[in-house]
Amino acid sequence: MERRKFLGALSIAGFAGTICPKGLLAAEKNSPGLSGNVKNEREFWWKLLYKIANPVTSNLANGTFKKNMLVEKSPTFDSRSVHVTYLEAVGRTFAGIAPWLALPDDETxxxxxxxxxRMEALQGLSRCFDPASPDLLNFKTDYQPIVDAAYLAHAFLRAPKALWEPLDDLSKERILTSFKSLRNRKPFNSNWLLFGSLTEAFILFAGQEPDSERLNKGVKKLNEWYKGDGYYGDGPNLAFDYYNSFVIHPMMVDTLKVMLDHGLATSKEYELALSRMERYAIGQERMISPEGTFPPIGRSITYRTGSLQALSQVALMERLPSTLKPAQVRAALSLVKKNMYDVPGTFDKDGWLQLGFVGHDPDIADYYTSTGSLYMATLSFLPLGLPESNEFWSAPAEDWTARKAWGGKKFAKDYHVDY
Incomplete structure (x- = not known):
C-alpha cells in the first residue's frame, strides 16, 4: 500500500468526525421507512455503522486503541480479566463491518x-497482532478469547479479499498462530462449541491444517440439540434468548460452507442449516413491532441490534423466504436502528458505546459484559454488503409483517416447519 494513497484516504478523517448522531438518526416514525427516500435510508445505515465502528478502527490504526477506549464493565462482572474486552471490540466490530468493506471502491x-x-482496519490488524504494539490483543489467558477469535475469523470469511488477502505474510502468520493457541482451552458445552468450529474452519480456509475434532464438534452437537422450527438448543436445553442469532445460525451456516467447499460436509447438510436459519429469520421479522421495536428477551440484550444478525445475514445472502420482501426487512431494521441508537446515553462523549439496551443502563449488563462486548451491535448491518442497486436497497420501503397485521392489511400466514 503506498504511503501517499494511505494518507490521502485518512485526510477525510476530520470530515468523518463531524457526523452528528441527531443528524444521522432523524426520521419519521410514521412512515414505512425512515423518510420514504431509499437513498437516504442506505445513507442512514452506513453513517450509523461508521459512527459505531470508527472508534475501534481509527484507534487501532493509530496505535491508541487501549489508551483511548474507556472500559465500562457490568456491576456484576466476574473474575475474568477485563483486558478481554479489547479483543471483544475488535472481533465483533470487524465481523459486522466486513461485508460493507468488501464492496468495491467508488467515487461516492x-x-x-x-x-x-477498510485501510484503517488493515493497518489496525497488523498493529494489534504485533508483539511490540501497545494494542497487542490477548489470546494467552482466559477463555473469552475463544469467543472473539471466532468473530474475527468470521470477518475474514465474510470479506477475504478486503480484510485477509491484503495483509502481509507476517501478520497472517501471527493471526493464525494466535487462533491455534486457543486449542489448549476447550469451549464450554454450549453455543461456544461453534466458536471453536468456526475458528478452525477459517484456519482450513486459510490453507492450514485444522483441528478436526474441534471443527466438527460444534456442528455435530448443535445438530443434536436442534429443537425444531428454526431453534437450536444452547446445550441440551432451549434458551429463549437471541443466541440463535448472535452465534448459532450464522456460525453454523458459515462453518458448514467452508466444510462443504473442502469436501468435509455435504450440500444436504449445508442446505438444511441454511433452511433452518431462513425459518428463524421469518420469526425474527415478525417479532419487530409496528413501532419498530423488538422484545428485550433473555441474556445479552446489551448487544442491542446484534440480536437481529440472523435476519440480517439471510438478507445479505439474498435468501429471504418468499413471504419476506427485502424492502420490508430493510424498513423494519431501519426503524429499529433509529429507535435504539437515537437515544441519549447510547454513546459516551468520545463516541464509544455504553452499557445498556436503549440508552445507558449498566445494571442491565450481564456478568460477562464490558464495553468491548457491545460491538456485537454491528452484526445487524450485514446487508450493507449488498450494493446500492440491489433490491434490498433500491425497492421502495414496505410495511413489515407486524405493521401490516396490526394495520388491518393483508399479510402472510405462518406455519411451523418440520426440518
Missing part, C-alpha cells in the same frame, strides 16, 4: 468513508 461519499475504514 459512502465509498470514501468505506475505503478509509
Amino acid at each position: 461519499k459512502e465509498g470514501a468513508f468505506r475505503k478509509k475504514m
Whole structure:
C-alpha cells in the first residue's frame, strides 16, 4: 500500500468526525421507512455503522486503541480479566463491518468513508497482532478469547479479499498462530462449541491444517440439540434468548460452507442449516413491532441490534423466504436502528458505546459484559454488503409483517416447519 494513497484516504478523517448522531438518526416514525427516500435510508445505515465502528478502527490504526477506549464493565462482572474486552471490540466490530468493506471502491461519499475504514482496519490488524504494539490483543489467558477469535475469523470469511488477502505474510502468520493457541482451552458445552468450529474452519480456509475434532464438534452437537422450527438448543436445553442469532445460525451456516467447499460436509447438510436459519429469520421479522421495536428477551440484550444478525445475514445472502420482501426487512431494521441508537446515553462523549439496551443502563449488563462486548451491535448491518442497486436497497420501503397485521392489511400466514 503506498504511503501517499494511505494518507490521502485518512485526510477525510476530520470530515468523518463531524457526523452528528441527531443528524444521522432523524426520521419519521410514521412512515414505512425512515423518510420514504431509499437513498437516504442506505445513507442512514452506513453513517450509523461508521459512527459505531470508527472508534475501534481509527484507534487501532493509530496505535491508541487501549489508551483511548474507556472500559465500562457490568456491576456484576466476574473474575475474568477485563483486558478481554479489547479483543471483544475488535472481533465483533470487524465481523459486522466486513461485508460493507468488501464492496468495491467508488467515487461516492459512502465509498470514501468505506475505503478509509477498510485501510484503517488493515493497518489496525497488523498493529494489534504485533508483539511490540501497545494494542497487542490477548489470546494467552482466559477463555473469552475463544469467543472473539471466532468473530474475527468470521470477518475474514465474510470479506477475504478486503480484510485477509491484503495483509502481509507476517501478520497472517501471527493471526493464525494466535487462533491455534486457543486449542489448549476447550469451549464450554454450549453455543461456544461453534466458536471453536468456526475458528478452525477459517484456519482450513486459510490453507492450514485444522483441528478436526474441534471443527466438527460444534456442528455435530448443535445438530443434536436442534429443537425444531428454526431453534437450536444452547446445550441440551432451549434458551429463549437471541443466541440463535448472535452465534448459532450464522456460525453454523458459515462453518458448514467452508466444510462443504473442502469436501468435509455435504450440500444436504449445508442446505438444511441454511433452511433452518431462513425459518428463524421469518420469526425474527415478525417479532419487530409496528413501532419498530423488538422484545428485550433473555441474556445479552446489551448487544442491542446484534440480536437481529440472523435476519440480517439471510438478507445479505439474498435468501429471504418468499413471504419476506427485502424492502420490508430493510424498513423494519431501519426503524429499529433509529429507535435504539437515537437515544441519549447510547454513546459516551468520545463516541464509544455504553452499557445498556436503549440508552445507558449498566445494571442491565450481564456478568460477562464490558464495553468491548457491545460491538456485537454491528452484526445487524450485514446487508450493507449488498450494493446500492440491489433490491434490498433500491425497492421502495414496505410495511413489515407486524405493521401490516396490526394495520388491518393483508399479510402472510405462518406455519411451523418440520426440518
